[in-house]
Amino acid sequence: MTKILSEMQRAEKGIIKQIRGGKELLARMDSLSLYIGKEIELVSKQSKRGPVVVKLGNTQVAIGSGIAQKIIVDVK
Amino acid sequence: MNILLIGNPNVGKSVIFNRLTGVDVISSNYPGTSVDYTRGFLSISGKRHQLIDVPGTYTLEPTCKAEEIAVELLKEGDVVINVIDATNLERSLNLTLQLIKQKIPFVAALNLFDEAEHTGIFIDVEKLECILNVTCIPTCALTGVGISKLVNSLEEVKVSDFDFDNEDRWNTIGNILQEIQHIKHKHHTFLEALRDYSIKPVTGIPILLIILVLMFLSIRFVSEGIIEHISNPLFNSLWTPVLGKLSALLQNNELLSKLLFGEFNTVLNYETSFGLLTTGLYIPIGIVLPYVFSFYTILALMEDSGYLPRVAVMMDTTMHKAGIHGLSIIPMLLGLGCNVPGALATRILETRKEKFITATLLSIAIPCMALQAMLFGLLGSYGYKGLLIVFTTLVIVWFIVGNILKHTVKGTSPEIFMEIPPYRLPYFKGITKKVFMRIKWFIKEAIPFMLFGVLLANVLYAFNILHGIEKVASPLFVHCLGLPKEAVGVLILGLLRKDLAVGMLIPLQLELNQLIVASVVLAIYFPCVATFSVLIKELGIRDMLKSVLIMLITAILVGTILNQVLNLI
Ligand SMILES: Nc1nc2c(ncn2[C@@H]2O[C@H](COP(=O)(O)OP(=O)(O)OP(=O)(O)O)[C@@H](O)[C@H]2O)c(=O)[nH]1
Ligand SMILES: [Mg+2]
Numbered sequence: 042m043t044k045i046l047s048e049m050q051r052a053e054k055g056i057i058k059q060i061r062g063g064k065e066l067l068a069r070m071d072s073l074s075l076y077i078g079k080e081i082e083l084v085s086k087q088s089k090r091g092p093v094v095v096k097l098g099n100t101q102v103a104i105g106s107g108i109a110q111k112i113i114v115d116v117k
Numbered sequence: 118m119n120i121l122l123i124g125n126p127n128v129g130k131s132v133i134f135n136r137l138t139g140v141d142v143i144s145s146n147y148p149g150t151s152v153d154y155t156r157g158f159l160s161i162s163g164k165r166h167q168l169i170d171v172p173g174t175y176t177l178e179p180t181c182k183a184e185e186i187a188v189e190l191l192k193e194g195d196v197v198i199n200v201i202d203a204t205n206l207e208r209s210l211n212l213t214l215q216l217i218k219q220k221i222p223f224v225a226a227l228n229l230f231d232e233a234e235h236t237g238i239f240i241d242v243e244k245l246e247c248i249l250n251v252t253c254i255p256t257c258a259l260t261g262v263g264i265s266k267l268v269n270s271l272e273e274v275k276v277s278d279f280d281f282d283n284e285d286r287w288n289t290i291g292n293i294l295q296e297i298q299h300i301k302h303k304h305h306t307f308l309e310a311l312r313d314y315s316i317k318p319v320t321g322i323p324i325l326l327i328i329l330v331l332m333f334l335s336i337r338f339v340s341e342g343i344i345e346h347i348s349n350p351l352f353n354s355l356w357t358p359v360l361g362k363l364s365a366l367l368q369n370n371e372l373l374s375k376l377l378f379g380e381f382n383t384v385l386n387y388e389t390s391f392g393l394l395t396t397g398l399y400i401p402i403g404i405v406l407p408y409v410f411s412f413y414t415i416l417a418l419m420e421d422s423g424y425l426p427r428v429a430v431m432m433d434t435t436m437h438k439a440g441i442h443g444l445s446i447i448p449m450l451l452g453l454g455c456n457v458p459g460a461l462a463t464r465i466l467e468t469r470k471e472k473f474i475t476a477t478l479l480s481i482a483i484p485c486m487a488l489q490a491m492l493f494g495l496l497g498s499y500g501y502k503g504l505l506i507v508f509t510t511l512v513i514v515w516f517i518v519g520n521i522l523k524h525t526v527k528g529t530s531p532e533i534f535m536e537i538p539p540y541r542l543p544y545f546k547g548i549t550k551k552v553f554m555r556i557k558w559f560i561k562e563a564i565p566f567m568l569f570g571v572l573l574a575n576v577l578y579a580f581n582i583l584h585g586i587e588k589v590a591s592p593l594f595v596h597c598l599g600l601p602k603e604a605v606g607v608l609i610l611g612l613l614r615k616d617l618a619v620g621m622l623i624p625l626q627l628e629l630n631q632l633i634v635a636s637v638v639l640a641i642y643f644p645c646v647a648t649f650s651v652l653i654k655e656l657g658i659r660d661m662l663k664s665v666l667i668m669l670i671t672a673i674l675v676g677t678i679l680n681q682v683l684n685l686i
Contacts, residue, residue, distance in 0.1 A: 079287075084316065085313070100205055
């Protein structure tokens with residue numbers, strides 16, 4: 042099942058399927074090893090429009106809600 | 118030979134730099150600690166080489182000023198030490214492959230190797246060496262394990278001949294990891310549980326509030342304790358007798374004694390006499406230093422534990438109201454100590470709009486510790502009312518100005534996008550070293566400015582130089598702000614140091630309401646010269662002028678409104 046990252050539930054895992062953004066966003070995500078095919082887990086969500094925190098491998102990354110809306114995840 | 122330390126943020130480059138050169142640089146547990154480069158020297162078998170600590174970068178295609186500096190420096194380097202985070206090989210190797218593509222000669226230091234082992238990550242270093250065909254050395258920068266081997270390896274540095282398809286970088290890395298990395302699953306540790314609880318809003322926000330309140334209370338408690346039990350007794354029992362002898366010697370030279378000791382009747386008052394050797398030393402050392410010490414101790418604990426990035430996440434929604442995002446909390450928090458490092462830290466922000474808003478809000482509504490220390494002394498003697506009004510006003514001003522700027526400044530406000538490092542136990546030596554460095558820096562910066570300020574104050578008043586300006590400004594001061602026209606001088610010297618300016622308010626014998634207005638205006642109207650000069654470089658002259666204009670207008674408006682409101686109640 043695919044979901045938008047910002048709609049994932051806590052502790053849900055999935056694989057990044059698509060990043061709906063310009064080149065710049067793709068490059069930035071890429072530099073933090075958020076690429077298509079990467080497995081991530083949602084650690085926490087702040088308020089509705091707040092950032093999400095995802096776990097990837099051994100690190101965590103905070104992602105603003107606007108960016109999180111552009112990331113499509115294949116949820117397990 | 119020019120040697121560069123290149124690697125992702127927060128992988129221990131600055132700790133390694135410090136070990137190799139002995140030059141002190143600040144290291145903390147969050148990405149973006151170093152925003153500028155530092156040079157040092159090390160010798161390898163008798164030869165002296167230059168080593169440069171470079172700001173961390175995830176990629177060789179920069180996305181912010183700090184990363185630009187890193188990429189720019191690459192041109193200067195002859196060889197590179199690529200510092201790799203052993204707990205995060207995938208992301209680190211991404212940068213390594215970019216170095217390889219650019220044919221840059223390097224050796225790799227697999228730092229944080231101790232932490233990797235603890236978390237159950239086992240790395241076959243020899244195999245990695247074989248694959249990349251460059252020297253790879255496991256290191257632990259904190260204990261120094263592997264560091265001498267790293268130095269020796271610099272005698273012979275190669276360009277890697279590893280070949281790969283750039284489009285397929287992540288796959289390549291994945292394949293390498295398959296061969297060299299083995300992860301053993303471990304049970305959740307205490308730090309990991311803390312990691313979860315402190316970022317979930319339900320528990321995270323109460324934790325944040327408790328920490329902020331504890332921080333505030335302990336800074337005040339410790340500082341007042343030091344002032345009362347250490348600095349005051351020292352000044353009174355050691356310094357006063359010295360001054361007594363000195364003044365006996367200078368009895369005939371009235372001008373000089375006035376300059377050195379200031380004006381006082383029979384008893385020496387360190388705060389109000391305004392001599393170079395009395396107030397000029399007592400304000401920075403006797404009052405401000407204790408606050409600087411306790412603030413930086415607590416800040417160091419927050420920095421080294423890794424809590425700051427969590428604060429950034431939790432504050433993100435709030436910061437959006439001002440058109441900036443959570444990451445801006447880092448310049449703001451650093452600014453609470455001293456606005457100068459705060460202003461420098463705006464380099465971790467991406468866009469002009471973000472930098473402009475953060476810098477302006479920092480100058481307007483974030484009082485540095487020196488100013489706060491004096492306000493605590495001055496207003497604190499009236500109980501909590503004055504302090505409460507001043508700080509609440511600044512918070513409100515922060516929100517209102519931020520919100521106006523959000524809607525008027527052109528450009529985009531990007532969103533938070535940052536790595537959150539694991540919690541690490543702060544270690545005593547690291548904390549004391551950092552606090553000591555910052556105190557040294559404070560003393561070097563503050564005392565000359567302070568002495569110059571006291572000198573200037575004496576000259577201005579002795580020759581009545583301000584008379585003209587006071588006359589011109591008096592309608593504004595008397596009618597709008599409700600302050601005597603003599604407060605003009607206070608604001609002029611506040612440009613040099615704001616703590617000094619607060620000291621100058623004392624002899625004016627103001628009422629509490631006037632003190633409140635003066636304190637708020639003093640905080641808002643202009644940054645001190647040190648911050649001003651950094652901001653000109655960071656923002657450029659045009660934006661800085663705009664920013665200053667905003668500060669002046671805000672100061673007058675807020676001062677006038679506050680004066681009216683306070684007179685009503
Ligand atoms: N356990 C362990 N901790 C380390 C090691 N090296 C560095 N650290 C810690 O990792 C954190 C980051 O170190 P820094 O030297 O500031 O990292 P940096 O690479 O200079 O980071 P930026 O300046 O942000 O690019 C600090 O809290 C260090 O104490 C290590 O080998 N082992
Ligand atoms: Mg550093």
